[in-house]
Amino acid sequence: MDATVNNKIGTAVVDRTVEKTRTHYLNNGHSLSSWLLTKDHKRIAILYLITVSAFFLLGGVYAATIRLELLTPASDLLESGTYNKVFTQHGIIMVFFFLIPVVPAILGNFLLPLMIGAKDLALPKINLLSWYFYMTGGGLTLFALIQGGVDTGWTFYTPYSTTFSNGYVMLAGLGIFVNGFSSILTGLNFIVTVHTMRCPGMTWFRLPLFVWAHYATSLVMVLGTPVIAITILLMALERVAHIGIFDPSIGGDPILFQHLFWFYSHPAVYIMILPGMGVISEIIANYSRKKIFGYEFVAFSSLAIAVFGFLVWGHHMFVSGQSMYAGLVFSFLTMVVSVPSAIKMFNWTATMYKGSVSYDTPMLYAIGFMGLFLIGGLTGLFLGAMGLNVHLTDTYFIVAHFHYVMVGGTVLAYLGGLHMWWSKITGKTYSEFWGKISALLVFVGFNLTFFPQFILGYMGMPRRYASYSEELQVLNVFSTAGASVLGIGLVLPLIYLTYSLFFGEKAKSNPSMLPGLEWRTQSPPPTLNFDETPVVTWEAYEFGEENGLDIEKARREATV
Amino acid sequence: MSDNHEETHEHMGIPKYIGIFLALVFGTILTYFTALTDLDTMLFAGANTLLALIIAFTKMTLVILFFMHVWWNGTLIKLTAVASFFWLAIMFAFVMQDYLTRGFGVFNK
Amino acid sequence: MATHTNDHYHPPGLQHQFENMKQQEESVSIGMWMFLAQEIMFFGGMFTVYLLYRWKFPMAFAAGSNHLDAFLGGLNTLVLIVSSLTMALTVYYAQKGNRMMQVVMIVLTMIFGTVFLGVKAVEYTEKYNKGLIPFANWNHKTPKGEERKVATSLIETKVSAAENKDAEHTAEHEYKSSTGVFEWKDLSLPQMAEKEGFLTEWEKVGYYSDGKLNEQKFESKVRIFFWIYFCMTGLHGLHMIVGLGLMLWLLWKAWLGSYTAEYYSPVEMAGLYWHFVDIVWIFLFPLLYLLGRHFMHGGH
Numbered sequence: 021m022d023a024t025v026n027n028k029i030g031t032a033v034v035d036r037t038v039e040k041t042r043t044h045y046l047n048n049g050h051s052l053s054s055w056l057l058t059k060d061h062k063r064i065a066i067l068y069l070i071t072v073s074a075f076f077l078l079g080g081v082y083a084a085t086i087r088l089e090l091l092t093p094a095s096d097l098l099e100s101g102t103y104n105k106v107f108t109q110h111g112i113i114m115v116f117f118f119l120i121p122v123v124p125a126i127l128g129n130f131l132l133p134l135m136i137g138a139k140d141l142a143l144p145k146i147n148l149l150s151w152y153f154y155m156t157g158g159g160l161t162l163f164a165l166i167q168g169g170v171d172t173g174w175t176f177y178t179p180y181s182t183t184f185s186n187g188y189v190m191l192a193g194l195g196i197f198v199n200g201f202s203s204i205l206t207g208l209n210f211i212v213t214v215h216t217m218r219c220p221g222m223t224w225f226r227l228p229l230f231v232w233a234h235y236a237t238s239l240v241m242v243l244g245t246p247v248i249a250i251t252i253l254l255m256a257l258e259r260v261a262h263i264g265i266f267d268p269s270i271g272g273d274p275i276l277f278q279h280l281f282w283f284y285s286h287p288a289v290y291i292m293i294l295p296g297m298g299v300i301s302e303i304i305a306n307y308s309r310k311k312i313f314g315y316e317f318v319a320f321s322s323l324a325i326a327v328f329g330f331l332v333w334g335h336h337m338f339v340s341g342q343s344m345y346a347g348l349v350f351s352f353l354t355m356v357v358s359v360p361s362a363i364k365m366f367n368w369t370a371t372m373y374k375g376s377v378s379y380d381t382p383m384l385y386a387i388g389f390m391g392l393f394l395i396g397g398l399t400g401l402f403l404g405a406m407g408l409n410v411h412l413t414d415t416y417f418i419v420a421h422f423h424y425v426m427v428g429g430t431v432l433a434y435l436g437g438l439h440m441w442w443s444k445i446t447g448k449t450y451s452e453f454w455g456k457i458s459a460l461l462v463f464v465g466f467n468l469t470f471f472p473q474f475i476l477g478y479m480g481m482p483r484r485y486a487s488y489s490e491e492l493q494v495l496n497v498f499s500t501a502g503a504s505v506l507g508i509g510l511v512l513p514l515i516y517l518t519y520s521l522f523f524g525e526k527a528k529s530n531p532s533m534l535p536g537l538e539w540r541t542q543s544p545p546p547t548l549n550f551d552e553t554p555v556v557t558w559e560a561y562e563f564g565e566e567n568g569l570d571i572e573k574a575r576r577e578a579t580v
Numbered sequence: 581m582s583d584n585h586e587e588t589h590e591h592m593g594i595p596k597y598i599g600i601f602l603a604l605v606f607g608t609i610l611t612y613f614t615a616l617t618d619l620d621t622m623l624f625a626g627a628n629t630l631l632a633l634i635i636a637f638t639k640m641t642l643v644i645l646f647f648m649h650v651w652w653n654g655t656l657i658k659l660t661a662v663a664s665f666f667w668l669a670i671m672f673a674f675v676m677q678d679y680l681t682r683g684f685g686v687f688n689k
Numbered sequence: 690m691a692t693h694t695n696d697h698y699h700p701p702g703l704q705h706q707f708e709n710m711k712q713q714e715e716s717v718s719i720g721m722w723m724f725l726a727q728e729i730m731f732f733g734g735m736f737t738v739y740l741l742y743r744w745k746f747p748m749a750f751a752a753g754s755n756h757l758d759a760f761l762g763g764l765n766t767l768v769l770i771v772s773s774l775t776m777a778l779t780v781y782y783a784q785k786g787n788r789m790m791q792v793v794m795i796v797l798t799m800i801f802g803t804v805f806l807g808v809k810a811v812e813y814t815e816k817y818n819k820g821l822i823p824f825a826n827w828n829h830k831t832p833k834g835e836e837r838k839v840a841t842s843l844i845e846t847k848v849s850a851a852e853n854k855d856a857e858h859t860a861e862h863e864y865k866s867s868t869g870v871f872e873w874k875d876l877s878l879p880q881m882a883e884k885e886g887f888l889t890e891w892e893k894v895g896y897y898s899d900g901k902l903n904e905q906k907f908e909s910k911v912r913i914f915f916w917i918y919f920c921m922t923g924l925h926g927l928h929m930i931v932g933l934g935l936m937l938w939l940l941w942k943a944w945l946g947s948y949t950a951e952y953y954s955p956v957e958m959a960g961l962y963w964h965f966v967d968i969v970w971i972f973l974f975p976l977l978y979l980l981g982r983h984f985m986h987g988g989h
Contacts, residue, residue: 139705139706140705142706142720143716143717143720144704144706208723208724208727212716212719212720212723213716215656215716216712216719217706217712217716242723242726242727243664243667243730245727246727246730246733246734247734250732250735254734254735254920257916257920261823262824263823263824263912263913263916264909264912265742270909270913271746271909271910271913273741275678276738279674279737280734280737283671283734330667330670331670334674334678342678342682343678343681343682343683345677346674346677346681349677591784597774597777598774600774601770601771604770605770608763608766608767608770608974611975611979612759612763612979615983616982618983618984625887628983635975636972636975636976643964643967643971644964646777647773647774647776647777648960648961648964648965649957656719657722660719660723660726664726664729667730667733668729671734671737672733672736675737675740675741676740676741679741
């Protein structure tokens with residue numbers, strides 16, 4: 021360890037005066053091909069960041085349209101057929117092109133190799149291929165939307181999707197099919213990387229919980245996604261050939277489609293939430309300056325969620341016509357799968373207890389996550405009870421439930437993580453003031469949007485309807501008002517984070533003296549991540565000098 | 581310091597490969613001819629199907645262990661191979677449990 | 690002791706993100722197995738559809754199965770097994786660093802793979818001629834006035850043989866259609882099942898209308914069987930074609946001598962893929978061609 025602030029990278033000998041020309045992954049090559057043909061996991065993460073954000077905005081536009089239509093009871097802004105297309109496309113874009121890749125492909129891609137002390141992911145070319153699959157799938161789906169759209173609901177239920185729908189079902193299906201490979205390859209890459217690329221001393225139980233969460237997610241990606249692929253293929257073939265495998269008049273069963281569809285789509289929601297939970301573990305540990313309580317329990321709970329998540333898909337089909345016995349089994353297992361998530365919640369809370377908590381933007385998002393995921397998760401349990409499900413299914417209660425876990429959960433976790441690691445990713449600091457404002461707006465706006473929907477659902481407002489009965493209007497107006505606030509809260513980061521790229525203060529490598537390996541390299545990191553391969557001799561989340569953190573060096577850098 | 585690959589870890593010799601091959605051929609011929617005989621009346625209903633599946637599983641196991649070298653691989657690969665089939669089994673079991681329990685007459689007529 | 694990432698001896702083929710060949714081989718191997726795991730789940734979806742409909746309509750499946758040429762299917766199985774052997778030997782010779790034998794084995798593997806596809810083409814053509822392709826009327830369209838009698842595989846049924854049934858229910862039927870539509874005339878199996886009493890609940894509803902065996906309804910179930918047959922073998926065939934492409938690339942690299950005792954993991958990985966495709970067929974053959982065949986050979 022040098023006493024002088026000297027970073028020897030490649031052939032550039034840097035001293036303080038030329039600090040700003042230090043080579044790192046962002047300025048290591050400026051041509052288009054150095055970005056589009058990159059093998060650097062960090063650049064690929066940035067590519068994903070830009071494209072996933074674009075899809076998020078598009079999905080948000082659809083959401084705004086839905087909320088505008090639902091301001092009034094009558095179907096006056098859009099006619100029903102168009103409304104069907106709007107909510108379908110909102111669902112497809114948000115689920116497949118935003119929620120599934122957002123944390124793994126952006127934060128996971130960027131941070132996983134850094135956190136385990138590796139130079140890159142195990143299979144960098146596969147990583148790039150993954151992004152191209154994402155772009156191709158996204159392009160095909162967008163093309164389907166431009167051509168005229170799909171109106172089957174993002175769930176593509178038969179026989180409507182196979183027999184009656186006039187939308188561009190096959191094209192949209194093809195887009196999702198191709199996009200699935202993006203997921204599979206990312207998951208595959210993560211699994212291999214965690215097994216083989218850990219630096220010396222980085223044993224499994226010294227891994228950050230972010231890595232455990234992504235490992236569990238990757239298992240789900242690899243084992244679940246191919247099933248949606250074959251399901252879409254079957255639906256497309258059925259649409260073309262009309263054989264009748266999903267047609268009851270011939271002896272086929274539409275519920276077979278639902279079984280195959282939900283076999284993936286339920287684990288898919290765990291793909292959406294598990295990485296987010298990994299981010300929350302990191303935020304809470306870092307902003308409480310304390311090791312996560314019950315580290316092994318949290319690590320194993322991720323694996324448990326991944327495994328048990330495959331056994332509960334029938335809870336989407338309680339009223340579809342599956343047998344009562346199957347419903348019983350699925351209902352029971354749904355109760356079981358909630359236990360690992362609860363373990364995490366308890367452990368996060370216990371971590372904060374007697375920790376040195378600082379309420380910066382990422383922590384605000386994390387605390388928001390805990391509250392909102394609690395509500396979302398509990399309402400999921402309500403829905404898992406078959407009797408209650410009969411009353412609440414296909415109502416706004418369901419809509420509220422999954423938005424609580426997906427937006428209140430995944431989006432908040434993503435934003436928290438993006439803010440926490442922003443300085444590492446970009447080397448710039450954002451405005452903490454605007455960060456806190458946005459977090460507050462998101463929290464308030466979100467609750468105002470979706471809490472009324474629980475009540476609406478309980479009162480019987482069906483989902484996917486452009487019109488509703490008069491007495492439900494007040495709550496709908498609240499919901500739309502909340503959506504405006506939420507929208508502002510979500511757009512603000514776009515503005516101030518982009519602003520920070522150009523005008524933000526330069527960030528130090530490890531201003532808060534955090535113990536993770538990703539903090540022990542420069543902000544932004546050099547292309548090969550570390551000047552020297554780290555050797556880990558300390559446990560995870562050890563705040564203090566025993567973990568090899570050079571406090572003196574950090575203090576020096578902080579004051580310079 | 582650099583890794584020297586002296587150990588050419590060839591897994592087994594040509595005679596053993598041919599041996600496994602012959603076992604697979606035997607399995608194929610066996611499955612073909614037993615399919616033509618009616619074991620269902622001779623033994624129990626479903627015997628033909630069971631035997632065909634047993635033979636197929638055995639052939640698959642031979643290919644996985646010896647042609648795909650899993651016999652010599654570490655625990656992780658062995659676990660991966662087993663886990664994939666386990667997941668397949670989950671899909672079959674949980675889908676069929678719905679169909680097998682329909683119309684029981686206990687909860688619905 | 691920190692390892693340095695700059696110049697020391699780099700074995701050929703070592704990628705920059707890895708420290709040594711062993712790490713690379715291990716990574717590539719785990720990666721390939723993860724890919725195969727997802728392929729298993731992919732085919733698994735279709736096997737689930739097969740499982741369900743076979744359980745629901747066993748007689749329709751038996752009927753369709755008996756119209757497949759089990760001999761050709763068995764032959765194809767043997768062809769694939771031989772190709773698996775030659776593939777395994779390719780890896781063996783790569784491990785030994787024997788360039789010539791590697792190339793020979795790859796060529797043999799490709800030959801057998803192509804034979805497999807050729808036999809499949811023969812089978813598909815036979816289906817086309819017999820009016821057994823279940824979609825889009827993609828069967829032979831008999832032009833008006835043509836006398837066309839297509840010999841189908843003879844099905845001896847206990848029912849028709851013992852009771853000397855009239856012509857329309859014996860084994861052979863001629864396929865003559867101007868529109869190329871899927872056609873199925875052989876009702877002997879459900880009749881036998883009805884007589885012997887082993888129709889499933891689904892079949893008792895699915896084949897009958899007004900208490901009588903309905904040809905149209907039975908035909909729609911047999912059509913499902915053929916659709917599954919074409920989808921599964923088609924998907925499998927697609928994977929074979931990809932495999933052959935992989936072999937071509939491997940052939941080129943092997944010819945150039947890229948694979949030595951030190952660096953042969955691409956050969957091994959290609960081998961894993963090839964063996965996987967073989968395993969899928971090992972299951973497809975009995976499940977599609979053989980189950981239900983015993984009904985036709987003096988059984989039950």
